[in-house]
Amino acid sequence: MTCRPEYPRPQFVRDAWMSLNGTWEFRMDDKNAGLAEKWYENGEFDRTIEVPFCYQSPLSGIGETEFHDVVWYRRTVRLPREAAGKRAILHFGAVDYDAEVWVDGRLVCSHEGGNASFSADVTDALEEGTDEHTIVVRAQDYFEDLALPRGKQYWKEKGEVMWFRNMTGIWQTVWLEFAAPVHLSRVRFTPHLDTNEIEIETRIEGLAKEARAELAVEISFAGKTIARERIEAGALETRRVNLKDFNDHGFGRWWSPEKPNLYDVEFVLSADGTVTDRVTSYFGMRKISIENGKVCLNNKPYPMKLVLDQGYYHDGILTAPSDEAIRLDVELCKQMGFNGMRKHQMVADPRYLYWCDKLGVLVWGEAANAYAYSEDYAYRMTKEWGEIIRRDYNHPCIVAWVPLNESWGVPDMLIDPKQRNHAMALYHFTKSVDSTRLVLSNDGWEHCLSDLCTVHDYTRDRGTLLERYADLERILNDMPGRKFVYAPGYRYNGEPIMVTEFGGANLRRHEESPVVRPCAEDEEQFLKQVVDVIHPMVVSGLVQGYCYTQLTDTETEICGLLTWDRKPKIPLDVIRRINEGELVEHL
Known part of the structure; x- marks a missing residue:
């Protein structure tokens, strides 16, 4: 097989x-x-x-x-x-x-x-x-x-x-x-929610110089044709198509985790009157933006409740053993009351992004970072990051790009202007090829220019977290650890605040898993630790989103809400209730 x-x-x-x-x-x-x-x-x-x-x-x-x-x-x-x-x-x-x-x-x-x-x-x-x-x-x-x-x-x-x-x-x-020799090689979808239009860019390979082909585009939703276009196409074409069926009074077809609506598209390419290629695709109409200091999805304030996903499988490392295993991770995320996942220090398999598109899970797309800085690294990173964005641009689930995390690859951000310039270069490069998503220069600390102010905080005391995340000055100036929230020359300018790594409560459930300290003694203690860190985030008036660490155990970590073979450490519905703000005290 x-x-x-x-x-x-x-x-x-x-x-x-x-x-x-x-x-x-x-x-x-x-x-x-x-x-x-x-x-x-x-x-x-x-x-x-x-x-x-x-x-x-x-x-x-x-x-x-x-x-x-x-x-x-x-x-x-x-x-x-x-x-x-x-x-x-x-x-x-x-x-x-x-x-x-x-x-x-x-x-x-x-x-x-x-x-x-x-x-x-x-x-x-x-x-x-x-x-x-x-x-x-x-x-x-x-x-x-x-x-x-x-x-x-x-x-x-x-x-x-x-x-x-x-x-x-x-x-x-x-x-x-x-x-066929004349074929469609690339399609790029850009949703324009405010004008009810989808922008479609197409690239055709194999056309002779000055030659033209005809491209038929049919857009449908739930089997019903919404729009048809016939384009006299050259090698590269961009066209906007109005989706006239559209409104958002509870009956709209916008994409969100609650309603992951997708439009189907068929492209039929003809040259000299003969069909040479047929490709099917899909897109989602969604908009991620910051309005009046609020993170918005489809023009409405939207709290992001994410879980960190390292994509680890005990038998495949970063390669899922099956498509069913990928889908299961997405389903488990939703069942626990999270509406998104931060794909951490790896690039998601396209099948993972497909299931997030289809089932409705937000994704923060992240790069696999280096640890040390060099000019060779900067060339490598920039080239590969561009290839990643181009490949995954069309997925509606992706709402943020994270090229750097915790100064990995740029460990001397505090003292080296070259490394700060690299972070800023990645930020501006990402913005130059994708203006539709949020972008961070460096997630967790030592921000340069970022669309969000994101912090990493593994404090476990509920009282401390409640006090810290009710006070803006404490968030910006009283963070634990050795890192500053902003790099030299940069400062907070009212960006929405999110806690994008926190939690990390340990519970060992496999004999072959590592021994990590501190570690909860049983499920009840583990439950208390999870409640102690998530509840302050849910009730904070300042935190607009969070990312709990983490979805599953790995080879060297036991801080997953699930074991590495995807068994819940506490019931899924209990985690969902915690994400909804309930102070769950007992299993």
């Missing part, structure tokens, strides 16, 4: 595709000899691996934690009948960290960045006269490079404290799709 067989890109769907997940040949290259010996042509591969799981994970079939900086993959594929006469496009959801790809012995692409997707049109590399073709991938990681954007992956072989084991190589779906 193929691992993770579901369609990997729900925002842009074609019928002609094939998953390349499953068993690949595999080899470790500790001497880094593969390039010189041309393993991409005739190398001997001595192991197998289950893609898309990294070799460090049990689900890969290997499960070794020793460092191997360079690994190779090989698989022979037979193209299906529907590939005839079409372009073959090879996609990688993510490969950590550097990747080189050969098809039939020819280099087709290389990519740097462990969290961004990439693809290549490999048609011209396919050897003629055969339906079977060989794909070879070389992946190189840099385990001890602390300036590498890596998130929670540790630089030692065994995880500890808050880090878990490293990942190397392919860790998201690999797949082929087949498209």
